[in-house]
Amino acid sequence: MTTRSVLICRACGAENSLTAGTLFQDTHKPLRQWFLAMWFVTSQKNGVSALGLQRVLGLGSYETAWTWLHKLRRAMVRPGRDLLTGEVEIDETIVGGPEEGRKGRDIEDKALVVIAAEKRGRAIGRIRMRRIEEASAATLMAFIDETVAPGTTVHTDGWKGYNGLKAAGYPHRVSVISASPQPPHELMPRVHNVASLLKRWLMGTLQGGIQKRHLDYYLDEFTFRFTRRTSRARGLLFHRLAQHAVDLQPVPYRNIIHVHIP
Numbered sequence: 001m002t003t004r005s006v007l008i009c010r011a012c013g014a015e016n017s018l019t020a021g022t023l024f025q026d027t028h029k030p031l032r033q034w035f036l037a038m039w040f041v042t043s044q045k046n047g048v049s050a051l052g053l054q055r056v057l058g059l060g061s062y063e064t065a066w067t068w069l070h071k072l073r074r075a076m077v078r079p080g081r082d083l084l085t086g087e088v089e090i091d092e093t094i095v096g097g098p099e100e101g102r103k104g105r106d107i108e109d110k111a112l113v114v115i116a117a118e119k120r121g122r123a124i125g126r127i128r129m130r131r132i133e134e135a136s137a138a139t140l141m142a143f144i145d146e147t148v149a150p151g152t153t154v155h156t157d158g159w160k161g162y163n164g165l166k167a168a169g170y171p172h173r174v175s176v177i178s179a180s181p182q183p184p185h186e187l188m189p190r191v192h193n194v195a196s197l198l199k200r201w202l203m204g205t206l207q208g209g210i211q212k213r214h215l216d217y218y219l220d221e222f223t224f225r226f227t228r229r230t231s232r233a234r235g236l237l238f239h240r241l242a243q244h245a246v247d248l249q250p251v252p253y254r255n256i257i258h259v260h261i262p
Helices: 031-043 050-057 062-074 137-147 189-206 212-227 234-247 253-257
Strands: 006-008 015-017 087-095 111-120 123-132 153-157 172-175
Touching: 031 050, 031 062, 031 234, 050 062, 062 212, 062 253, 087 189, 111 137, 111 189, 111 212, 123 137, 123 189, 123 212, 189 212
Parallel strands: 087 153, 153 172
Antiparallel strands: 006 015, 087 111, 111 123
């Protein structure tokens, strides 16, 4: 039987909440308000800021809106997603702009993000992203192993960190940027287009105000939106986010604000 949204076992009398073991566990707000937040987030093509969510829902504090958005971002990408297939372009980009006195993959205060983009004819298929601390072979190969199906052709630039692809079972197509008369965005157009769109989204929607330790969850949101960019039924996005939220384990506030950076 149930009482006050609590399930009570007839055999032992143990109590359990309807929201236990989900993203909504221990919430003090009505689920209806959560669903309104999810609809607002998914119905906005370019995303929303915490301030915007606070205003729309009439939440009492900016902190509540910020926390809700971070929880929902964690629900936007489910574990065990299908691996990328076909031909995949992979490259890294710096989020936050170049640093004075540093070139290429050498960064300190900014974030290095590796991007994988499927080739679908002349278009872009699915994408995957991850913040990485360095563009070493071990880091890059771990990302590829977790996101790209074995046997998939991987197209990269000439960076030495990708030299182990063929031995790992990935046909490797290499475009040496420095030796080509074509600019990078023409040699590897999909991954560079995604990188450009990502930076524009971070600056336009979020005004670039992102702490490095939270970047992975913004990448998850961008991936969620990009993958479903052609969907005309916003209700399907809401439905998918709701499914993921129910499957997601609770995310306490303390875990959000104390994200570990490797």
